[in-house]
Structures are given as C-alpha cells and as structure tokens.
Amino acid sequence: MNIIELTKINKFFGKGDNRVHILKDIDLSVEKGDFVAIVGQSGSGKSTLMNIIGCLDVPTSGSYKISGTEAEKMDKDELAELRCRTFGFIFQRYNLLPTLKAHENAALPAIYLGLNAEDRNKRAEELLKSLDLGDRMNNKPNELSGGQQQRVSIARALMNGGEIILADEPTGALDSKSGENVMAVIKNLHKQGHTIILVTHDSKIAAQASRQIEIKDGQIISDVRKTSDIHEMKNKVEGIKRSKKDVIKYRFIESFNMSIHAIIANKMRSLLTMLGIIIGIASVVSVVALGNSSQEKIMEQISSMGTNTIQIMPGTGFGDMRSGKVKTLKVSDSDYLGKLSFIDSSTPNVSASGVLLYENNSLTAQLTGVGAEYFDVEGKKIAMGRIFTQEEADNIASVVVIDDNTRKQVFSNTPNPIGSIIMFNKKPLEIIGVLEKENSAGPMGDSITLRTPYTTAMYKINGSSDINSITVKVSDSVNSQVAEEGIEMVLTALHGKKDFFMINSDSIKQTIESTTNIMKLLIASIAVISLIVGGIGVMNIMLVSVTERTREIGIRMAIGAKQLDILQQFLIEAILICIVGGILGVVLALLIGLGFNTFSKTFGMDFSAASVILAMVSSTGIGIIFGFVPARNASNLNPIDALASE
Helix, strand or coil: CEEEEEEEEEEEECCHHHCEEEEEEEEEEEECCCEEEEECCCCCCHHHHHHHHCCCCCCCEEEEEECCEEHHHCCHHHHHHHHHHCEEEECCCCCCCCCCCHHHHHHHHHHCCCCCHHHHHHHHHHHHHHCCCCCCCCCCHHHCCHHHHHHHHHHHHHCCCCCEEEEECCCCCCCHHHHHHHHHHHHHHHHCCCEEEEEECCHHHHCCCCEEEEEECCEEEEEEECCCCCCCCCCCCCCCCCCHHHHHHHHHHHHHHHHHHHHHHCHHHHHHHHHHHHHHHHHHHHHHHHHHHHHHHHHHHHHHCCCCEEEEEECCCCCCCCCCCCCCCCHHHHHHHHCCCCEEEEEEEEEEEEEEEECCEEEEEEEEEECCCHHHHCCCCEEEECCCCHHHHHCCCCEEEECHHHHHHHCCCCCCCCCCEEEECCEEEEEEEEECCCCCCCHHHHCCEEEEEHHHHHHHHHCCCCCCEEEEEECCCCCHHHHHHHHHHHHHHHHCCCCEEEEEHHHHHHHHHHHHHHHHHHHHHHHHHHHHHHHHHHHHHHHHHHHHCHHHHHHHHHCCCCHHHHHHHHHHHHHHHHHHHHHHHHHHHHHHHHHHHHHCCCCCCCCCHHHHHHHHHHHHHHHHHHHHHHHHHHHCCCHHHHHHCC
C-alpha cells in the first residue's frame, strides 16, 4: 500500500530571469513500511524533494498525496497536524533547541499533540533510554557529542509515533563511528515498521536501504529496489489522543512555560525591553499619586474655609478696585440672612490690621471681628479655652480667640495663655481660647490672626459700624447654587441694587476639583507617552527576537507547531514582559512615594488602588497591542524558510 504518491511534481525558485527549475516532473510512490534512500550530489534537488514530502515546502505544480489525501487541499494548520502526527524529522545539523535539556527536546512534539507533562516526559525518558541516553536526559545540546545529539533528534522524531521518518543527511555531520551507530538505529526503526525516507549524497549510506533512488538535475535517473523488506508497524504509540479542551489547555500551559523559559534565558534583553514599561508605569502611578495628594491638600484647605459656605463681599467682583472703599454691607443684612429658611447661620466679618503687644513682644497682626457662630460656620476647632458667646458679642466684650501661630510666637514660654491680656492697637483684649493648628500652606501659613466679637472690632477697635463681609452657612439639604441665587435676590431687594458679589466655597471646590482632574489627566497623558514608547520598544525587541529565533520557529513548525501555537507563544512572551515590567513599575512608584513621603513633611504622594489596577491593565494592553505584530510575523513564517535561517 502506497503511503506517499507524487505525480508530476515541479518546483521553481526565484522569478523572471532568475527563475530556477529545481524539480522536474517527479513521479514517486513509497510503500508503507519501506526503506527508501534518495541519493544525489549537492544541488540535485534531493533535499527539496524531501521537504515537499515532509510538508515543509509545497510544489509549484503537480500532485502530492499522503495516505490518499491530496496535500494541496490542506491548509497550514492541517499540514502542521500531519507533521505532528505522521512525520518524524532527523536533520543533518540535529536542530535541537539549545536552551532545552535532552528530554525536553525529545518531548517537544508531544506538546503540540496536547499531551500533558507527565505523559510526554515519561515517553521521552523511555525513548532516550532505548537509545542509550538514559544518563544524558538533563544535558543540554552543547553538553552532548554529535552522535548523542543525533540520537536525541531521533527520539524527538519518534515522540508522536513517527510513522514516516524523514532523515536528511543524518550522518553528514558525524564521525564514522557515530554515523554507523545512527544508521544502525535507523535500520532498526525500519524493522519496527517505520517508513524511512533517507536523503544522502553518500552511496555507501544509500546502499543500506531497501530501495535506492538517484536524482540528478531535478530528475529521477534511476530507481532500484535491492530487497523487498517491507515491515508492518510495531509498537504503535497508543493513548495519545486528547480532547480538544485538553489540547488547548496543555498547549496554552506549555506556551506559557516556554515564554517564561525564553525570558529567563535572555535576562538582559528582557530587562532592557521592560525598562520603557517600568519607567512609563512608574511615571503614571506617581503622577496620579501626586495629583491625588495635591487635590486632597487643596480640598482640605478649602474645607478649612468652611463647608457649604458663601462669602458675601462689597463691590462688583474681584477686579473691582473700589471694593475696599465700598461700605454697603450692614450687620442688619447678616441678621436678615440668618433668618432665612435655607440659611443655618450668618455672621458679619470686620477686619483690622495693627500691632499686637504682649510684654516685650511686638508683632504685626490681623484681627477679624466675627459672630459667635463663625467658628461653626468656618469649621474652626478649639485647642484650649473656649469661644466667645452671643451674649459677649452683644455686650461688646473685650475678649479674643488667638490662633496657634500667635500662641507659638507670643506665648512660647507660657504653657497656657488663657486669661492673659494682650494689646491690639492699644486696646486690651483678654484671651479666652486658642484654635487648633491649621495646615495652611503658602505665605499666610505663619500669619498672626486674632478673632474677636464683631461688635468689639467695630466699636472698640475700628470705631465704625461698617463691616467688611458676611459669611453664611447654607443648610445641608439645600443646593449651594440655589442658595446663592436666593441670597442675591434678597440682598438686591434690600439694597435696591446689586452692589456686592459672592464667593461660594462649593463652587470653588468644584472648580478646583475639575481643574486638578484636568491637570492630572494632562500630566498622566504625558506619562502615557513613555508607556507608548515602552510599547514600541517591546515591539522592536520582539521583532528582533523573532529574527534571532527564526530557526527555532522553523524547528517548532517542522515538529508540528501550528500558527496559533507560534502566535500564542510570542504573544504571551510580550504580555509577560509587560506585566512584569508593570509590576516593577508599580514597585518603583511605591518606593519613590515612600522616599517622598519620608522627606516631605507638608506634602506627600497618595496612591490609589484604581491607579495601580489601571497601570497593570495598561501594561497588559501594551503587551497585547505591541506584541501582536511580531507574534503574527513569527506565526506566518514559512517552515522551510525558517529552518534555512542561520
């Protein structure tokens, strides 16, 4: 029974004037269990013929049937499946993967058959032991002699059964003794029923076959059968079929393992590839952390101005040069606003600048006259003593609440300043309370500020009934924008015109939140550029890797790897590089944050889980996007061209 049938096979290389006719109308059939030697000089076309038989190459024209099936009708994956299950290749230069051990090289074809690790390793060990390599299973190719490497390649050819063994100059790179040993193994395989097709230029080697075919200038010039030794297949490999689910699972697991192996085998290149991703991820995470911290700091400072508060100022707006001279706001306005249903409290504000005297200390200070509800409105908290009461405000009491800066600068030697008398603009004021320290940044952070009842500021300090502003606290259940519109209507009606403007703390908060978010987005976008650059670096390195490993890809395709297997391996490799780079980038960002937060006492970096997750998703996405092109290029390589690469 013919297992191989070739009819009118022609093969051309090149185009136009450079077109060369390599095989010319080849007719050849091979019986199952036969031992055929194809002999010819270099350039005669014998290796090209063997490559076509092994489905590594395709003819330009003609018919090639394997077990009665036309090879031309098979797609790339079907041909790969045929190479995986039917053919076993023995190459002149062994074509072992240098980073794999002997048993791993032997077991390689079973990966693409979908065998699990335990089953394929067990079979690989059995095959190597049968070839007298039981003590060399963990040796890499560079630790083996030429004859031992060739025997490993024979074990690999037999891994999935090797019904048809294709041996291309199997003794060409060996010494005579090793060559004899290899030929003895091949003849023994023939006796076990394997169909052997051996290509050689050595007539002595060819003479050991049952049938000898000589090819010259692309044509068969003789076909001589010496013996009729045709054997039935013995010891067929059984139990190697797996469900489609298992095949997919084991192939993915092995692609993952091979990717890790490739990354570890090229540590420096992998690290350099990751560098762009590491810097990009660290930049994005750090920028977001800085943005979060700055936004939180600004919001904290805004909150210190009061939550849900509206400041009412005289004049037409911030640009009004006359606003300091306008005295249109009255205490009665504050009292009227305090009675509105949507206002929780209202307090007039009176300001004065002057000199604070206490014993031998003389400092420039700012005094603010406020209502008793001011401290609740502005969210101020007492550290010592108490705040003044409405009764004290009504009675124009000479009491004052100092801030923490005043306590430190004026009462540094006095643990408790409560009850002390200070002079402000030559007017005595009794200290009844000290405010908690505020984390205010900027030039106002060290200013001396005093709070006294607004009546005291008006009549005892300024000697006037004018006020500078009104602060109202809007009810929590009322929208601050709606409240602002209501206040505007009321005051405009009271004054007969709009001679004031308002500062809404919630509006400021929303504006700053929006601004900081935009700034974070802009800065993060700049950082993302480094991620893109890192991704391009990954793609470039992976393209170089594909070029460097073209021969490896050819070997894998020859022993049964499908396009998806190659695509999957290189894509996983790119994704792993980006994921590891992303993890290292996050770690680097956290270390930067740790150092920053250690040395910076007033400002820090606030990391969020969302930014870390986003960074990892981004690095994975980069691996997929920028790793796909190199992986696709690798999977689209022609097996014979890849094998011919050096």
